[in-house]
Amino acid sequence: xxxxxxxxxxxxxxxxxxxxxxxxxxxxxxxxxxxxxxxxxxxxxxxxxxxxxxxxxxxxxxxxxxxxxxxxxxxxxxxxxxx
Numbered sequence: 001x002x003x004x005x006x007x008x009x010x011x012x013x014x015x016x017x018x019x020x021x022x023x024x025x026x027x028x029x030x031x032x033x034x035x036x037x038x039x040x041x042x043x044x045x046x047x048x049x050x051x052x053x054x055x056x057x058x059x060x061x062x063x064x065x066x067x068x069x070x071x072x073x074x075x076x077x078x079x080x081x082x083x
Contacts, residue, residue, distance in 0.1 A: 017023035043049055
């Protein structure tokens with residue numbers, strides 16, 4: 001089945017369930033647990049995490065103002081307690 005058609009059917013089913021009052025609504029605890037499990041699962045993939053780090057580093061290094069601020073700090077520690 002075409003993925004777009006399947007998405008359309010699923011969307012209609014979800015809307016109908018909400019209208020009927022039978023749709024599942026995540027509590028904040030359920031959502032927190034789902035996020036924790038997802039984070040644990042993703043962080044197991046070292047290649048994926050390394051790629052995320054590279055992208056973040058490239059992105060922040062494009063910000064000249066931010067990099068200049070870091071350069072002005074020199075060797076200072078950024079957080080209290082780091083020595």
